[in-house]
Amino acid sequence: MAMDGCDHEGPDGDDAPLGLTKNERRVWETMVGSGEPMKAYEILDALKGSGVRAPMTVYRALDGLEAKGLIHKLEGKNTYVICNHSRPHRLQVFLVCDECPTVTEIDVKGLDTLLSPFARDAGFKIETARLEVRGRCEGC
Amino acid sequence: MAMDGCDHEGPDGDDAPLGLTKNERRVWETMVGSGEPMKAYEILDALKGSGVRAPMTVYRALDGLEAKGLIHKLEGKNTYVICNHSRPHRLQVFLVCDECPTVTEIDVKGLDTLLSPFARDAGFKIETARLEVRGRCEGC
DNA sequence: AATCTTTATAACATGATATAACATCGATCG
DNA sequence: CGATCGATGTTATATCATGTTATAAAGATT
Structure with a gap:
């Protein structure tokens, strides 16, 4: 119960969640737009045009998003995926x-x-x- | 160090990463596919088609697999065998x-x-x- | 013993993934 | 104001896996 927050209400809408920093929102939108698991450096490349230049920026945003329960990391492939569940689990x-x-x-x-x-x-x-x-x- | 039993205690003290790397996976699948003990250079030959060219690649993967308790080396014959692969997956x-x-x-x-x-x-x-x-x- | 084959490593280079360390900026609050 | 704090920017580096070339070590053969 405590560990099981999987409501499965489907993709909760594509509007960016509140409370994100600028970089978190940029990374989140990139990932949603992709629709597939992404590697950190793929995200970085995708954001090069928006002025993001350093890996740190992406990793910090990924950390933040993971802490907020909005994404997960897949260790097996070193990729990051949008979490489609409605609350942290x-x-x-x-x-x-x-x-x-x-x-x-x-x-x-x-x-x-x-x-x-x-x-x-x-x-x-x-x-x-x-x-x-x-x-x-x-x-x- | 245990000789030949499948102890399957996790890596202790030595922080081997979990999960398999690309080469470990390739070697593992080759060995599973074979179903028999294999020599390092047999594995190498089997993987020539996948772009593996050097002995080092195979030996490193074998080291990794052994550290993870997935294979054992048969010292007597210089061959390597799958450990505890009784289940289908x-x-x-x-x-x-x-x-x-x-x-x-x-x-x-x-x-x-x-x-x-x-x-x-x-x-x-x-x-x-x-x-x-x-x-x-x-x-x- | 000398040589050849098989088995296994050393040493170095590259690429991919991730973090450390420090500087800056802007907001907020006493 | 200036102090502090979170977010961001910037540079450099750590870490891990892989690729590459050459060679060491052990057994077998002559």
Whole structure:
């Protein structure tokens, strides 16, 4: 319950969220416009025309967006994706296609419940979790 | 260091990154495809078509895979074998401490079963999956 | 022993990803 | 005012994976 904020109301509209800094908004809009997971340096390239010149600018914005729960990082591919859920959640599940750039975030009900006892047995206190599933998506 | 049992304790103290690099993945898939122990230069030959040209590339990937507990070297024959690939696909679960470098791999029974229907509903065919749980380990 | 083949590393260069360190700017508040 | 704070800009560098060339080390063969 605490870990499960996956409402799945679909893409919550494309209007930029409030409370973003200038650079966060630029990065967020770039990512939304792309529609696919993006690498930090791809975002940087896309923003070169808007006067963004340094990696730092992008990474800081990505940090901010992630802290606000608006994006997630996919460690497996070093890419960043828009989070299409309506409020921050600590448990994320991604279906990552090996054949194409498609990444789908899904809600796996019961994952928290399944996981908790194993973590407890190991004396581990869960803060967040991210499950990256790799394989082939529907279209591939 | 354990000789030949599949201990599967996560990398301890040595902070090997989780997940596979591109070359590790290529080597891993070659070995899975073969189904038999392979020699380094056999793997190299098999990957010549994918643009792998140098022994170093293979040996580095083998080192990485071994550090992650995914393969073992058979010293007697200078061959490398997949470790613990009994399941059709592999689900790894890591408990990653945010306070210290400790990473523990655990076995979450039922994860596969829980996950499969969700993937099937999305038309997704699972190959591998990796769950990174972040939080505080027992000692922290 | 000398040589050849197979197995494995050393050493260096490049590219991709990410951060450190410090300077600047603008707003807000006492 | 000036002090402080968050955001931004700027430069330099760290880190990780890979590519590339050459060579070391170990066994087998002659």
